Amino acid sequence: MVTFTLNGKERTFDGDPDTPLLWVIRDFEKLTGTKYGCGVAQCGACTVHLDGMPRRSCITPIATIDGSDVVTIEGISGKEAEAVQTAWTGLDVPQCGYCQSGQIMSAVALLQMVPNPTDDEIDGAMTGNLCRCATYHRIRAAIHNAANSMEG
Amino acid sequence: MTLHDFTATRRTFLAGAGLVIGVAIAPRFLSAAPTGVPAGGAGDLKPMNAFVKIGTDDTVTVLSKHIEFGQGPFTGLATLVAEELDAEWSQMRAVHSPTDNKIYANLAFGLQGTGGSSSIANAYEQMRKAGATARAMLVAAAAAEWKVPAAEITVEKGRIKHAASGKESGFGAFADKAASQTPPADPKLKDPKDFVLIGRDLPKLDTREKTNGTAIFTLDIMPDRLLTAVVAHPKHFGAVVKSFDDTDARKVMGVVDVKKIAQGIAVYGENTFAALKGRDALRIEWDLSKAETRSSAELAAEYVRHFDEPGLEATNTGDVAAAFRQQGLQTVEAQIVFPFLAHAPMEPLDAVFIKAADGSVDIYNGAQFPGFDQQVAAKILALDETKVRVNTQLAGGSFGRKAQFGSPYMQEAASVYAAIGGDRPLKHMWTREDDIQGGFYRPMYAHKMRGAIDADGRITAWEQIIVGQSIMAKADLDSTSVEGASNLPYRIPNLKVTSHNVTLPIPPLWWRSVGHTHTGFAVETFVDELLTRVGRDPVDGRLALLDPASRHAGVLRKAAEMSDWGATPAEGRARGVAVVESFGSFVAQVAEVSVGPDGAPRVHKVWCAVDCGVAVNPNIIKAQMEGGIGYGLGAVLFDAVTLGKGGRIMQSNFHDYRSIRINEMPDVAVEIIRSTEKPTGVGEPGVPPIGPAVANAWRKLTNAPVRQLPIVSIMSS
């Protein structure tokens, strides 16, 4: 039995301990904002915050996160999350939208650690998040906008 | 759609044919009723016609006959309706329409479907008429209630007003009465100069849900008692199951059943991971007797042999043979081989099946041709078509992947559902590996080009031979193989374009911008080489070959101006240009490129000019240019699906089928040419020019023309 916190609530899981966190979140907890895109840590669609750090949930077996704190797109809050989501909406970043939960989770984690990132720092934090619609240009601009809005 | 049809359509609704009833996204028994984009307006929605419903809460819900997978039809079609309805943008909503090949036909195809960058073009008048009709019905209802002449009523920003009596109302109060008005036979449309919403950067209707994780895609539909199934597919095209052993698979916790279907072996799990783990535990022996066992290199060698055989004639003007026999000519030759490309939409293919109490079935999927999905599923499930409802969902991209005649994906999904039977809802999903190895690729092509330059430096002849699979499965000329080449925009007196159709057991498909994915590259790199040979500047030289009044020339001049083409780029950088028309839209791009630290091209900046007629929503047009540039650039730099020795598919996921990443995305500037022409699409036309623009810059930097794609394959070979 694995016990963890999901968006502030204590949860337990007693299925197959190999089950990746992604499928626990989606199939068992029915939180669908976190997406599947590759299953091998190549696309970032499944990004969540694990004890405050961005993590690819598709390669994180549930057995390894006992006692951890998991936050998904449904549970993010705070000034960075607000700034990022406002900036995203302001620039109409999403196209198909499927990768965007993961993008936002990575962007929020970046701003929590680096409040005013350079382009290189954005590259460093966001290269793991693929967007097949290639909304990258706006993602970069939205991160800068979010950082600026927090300064003011 | 004629006005007659329009009236008839509305009658169908009033007759209660049940077409618009029940567009709510999810059946009641979904454990957590999903909220998200497809909800439309809340409250009681009254249909004005097949496309517009007005809620008693003042919301206006547009039923989009086109699937929303990122190109913006929800916002675009709603803008057209809102314009003629004189609605306020904040009251607009959009949902997917139900499936109906007549009422919701793409007027360019004659059946319901999205593709060919046609959504705005084919809906431009239809949606405006739908808005104008609804407006007239609201006005008629208000006139009757207020007992004033309809002509004295005005509508502005969602308010219905009668100035003389001071009466005023929102739409909701009249929704019910308006719905029973007779729609006008000939609703008057606005003069474009009076547009207040068309042409503005209105915020997209689906952004909020796609920013907070509540947008619902097919993968997110989770009814109670859901089974999830995946299928083990062969690694060779045309292979079939010889034998299999599922002993270990059945021992996996949560595996419910294993079934053989035509496409492979299906594993059913209580959850996704159980199905995946069960699939990994299968032992399958494949029969390769009918499979493709040649490698990509062997296929390419066979393709080029066709160059010497007579081909299917696409264009033949002047006398190419005679032109090449002239004395004192310089001739330039090029052969380019293009690889298979997977579309790799972010959400792999998936579908959910839910049986209703009466035995009918609801299917939830990213249906690009919903009518085909319905027909195919009905056949496999042995149900009447009326007992199968296809509920189109938001999809995580497509780029052409979901637009398939005969719906082969639905054949597999429905077969998986049919094989297990029973009453449990079922989700069938492809993994990324299934997607990359699943075929339906942009076909492999080989081009041979020959150009003649006379003693005065004029390009006098152009011959182009194109070898590849026919996407339309034709025995004779397939226009999708030669589009962009057969209608060469450059005025060259002797032009001959031929093609050869190759058949392979690897299923081909259109890929974002179809034939232009390769013809745009071949034509625009070759013309650039010819111009260099005659000492002409790539922009001036192209302009000299184009009709100065053409839209090609217009976007080319604009891109040159934006990029300050004449200026010298920074040390170590070079610029390339390309201009391509596709789907009626004209796009020119200038790319600034250097040799990156890894020896591959580094694209710093792209200037893009687009002419797509009336710009319905400039912000969406810009987004599609940015996205098209990123999508096309990733493919040209990195992507190929290759068959190895013995025909085995070599790539499987994003580690070896690379996608462009944020650090590789250039800065992009887009300008839209002001135009009063009818709007044309933008989902695809941003793609074709980027590859040749980058290759042309690369040739300047390295003196090496790009004759093989992707560009990184040249570095490693």
Ligand code: FES
């Ligand atoms: S699904 Fe986890 S990184 Fe792609």
Ligand code: FES
């Ligand atoms: S918005 Fe479609 S994959 Fe990113």
